[in-house]
Amino acid sequence: MLNYRNTMEIKSAEFIKGIIGTNNILSDHIPSVAFVGRSNVGKSSVINSLVLRKNLVKPSARAGKTKEINFFLINKQFYFVDLPGVGYALMKATSAEKLRKLILWYLTGGEAKIDLVILIVDSGIKPMPHDKEMISVLREKNINFVVVANKIDRLNQTERAHNLKKIESHLGAPIIPYSARTKEGRDVLWEEINKVL
Ligand SMILES: Nc1nc2c(ncn2[C@@H]2O[C@H](COP(=O)(O)OP(=O)(O)OP(=O)(O)O)[C@@H](O)[C@H]2O)c(=O)[nH]1
Ligand SMILES: [Mg+2]
Numbered sequence: 001m002l003n004y005r006n007t008m009e010i011k012s013a014e015f016i017k018g019i020i021g022t023n024n025i026l027s028d029h030i031p032s033v034a035f036v037g038r039s040n041v042g043k044s045s046v047i048n049s050l051v052l053r054k055n056l057v058k059p060s061a062r063a064g065k066t067k068e069i070n071f072f073l074i075n076k077q078f079y080f081v082d083l084p085g086v087g088y089a090l091m092k093a094t095s096a097e098k099l100r101k102l103i104l105w106y107l108t109g110g111e112a113k114i115d116l117v118i119l120i121v122d123s124g125i126k127p128m129p130h131d132k133e134m135i136s137v138l139r140e141k142n143i144n145f146v147v148v149a150n151k152i153d154r155l156n157q158t159e160r161a162h163n164l165k166k167i168e169s170h171l172g173a174p175i176i177p178y179s180a181r182t183k184e185g186r187d188v189l190w191e192e193i194n195k196v197l
């Protein structure tokens with residue numbers, strides 16, 4: 001039986017602000033959990049699955065839609081921070097580079113206090129250079145992180161075992177199999193989040 005002891009009861013979840021640079025919100029001392037990953041891996045969907053709201057964060061109809069750093073206040077206690085994705089093939093190189101810089105500034109600029117980064121990868125494909133870059137930045141800056149392999153519902157048992165092993169060895173970090181659709185992995189991820197709150 002699944003054990004949901006460690007999930008959190010969501011009493012409130014509200015969008016607070018989208019920022020594209022320095023803002024007071026970065027120094028308000030509210031704990032924050034940031035969601036990063038390439039465009040379209042399901043960052044927004046994972047947030048929605050955690051808070052059990054279908055549309056707190058609007059999942060993209062088109063890839064590359066999230067262009068700001070969006071802050072959501074959960075239970076009036078901590079922020080979920082939805083970051084834009086990079087690496088979307090059809091995005092103009094200049095916009096992609098701008099987003100990449102924005103993300104790196106947020107993660108490493110020292111203004112924000114980030115308690116946990118949830119790096120989301122697509123369980124259906126091999127991790128991309130951007131995922132590896134992200135891991136090395138997180139390690140270098142000593143930022144607490146976990147890796148989530150999303151969209152696991154799309155794989156059969158054979159693909160699942162094969163891909164998870166491959167992603168794990170590629171990134172050199174343990175990963176949590178996850179599905180924003182079926183909510184597999186939700187209790188495990190909450191357990192990780194609860195550790196830092
Ligand atoms: N099958 C399946 N589809 C998913 C899952 N999570 C997200 N999706 C779909 O993947 C697409 C992208 O999801 P988003 O949550 O918008 O992804 P994102 O990473 O926030 O995208 P950007 O903001 O553009 O970077 C949407 O069509 C989602 O419905 C999942 O666990 N399983
Ligand atoms: Mg998004």
